[in-house]
């Protein structure tokens with residue numbers, strides 16, 4: 684039987700790779716300055732390597748799509764690309780998994796309603 688060692692946290696005062704010298708605590712992102720993208724027209728701060736979902740969560744946004752049938756709110760659930768609850772529209776392209784796509788400066792991210800193709804059915 685395969686055994687997996689539990690991860691341990693660094694002791695108090697220990698510098699993490701992501702936080703060392705970057706001026707940003709935690710997050711597990713790469714080096715470099717922060718930037719902004721927009722979500723429904725509002726600026727959202729992000730760090731290099733941070734997924735859209737992580738940046739939206741950091742900004743306090745927990746829901747960015749509605750379900751096709753009842754219009755119920757959804758956001759990130761699995762955060763590994765499996766559940767598709769986090770679908771969002773990015774630069775006009777619907778059905779992008781926000782948990783997998785790294786944020787990029789000046790991306791235009793918008794709430795996705797249902798299938799994200801409402802404009803194509805008219």
Ligand code: FES
Nearest residue numbers: 760762764767782
């Ligand atoms: S949160 Fe499940 S696919 Fe993105």
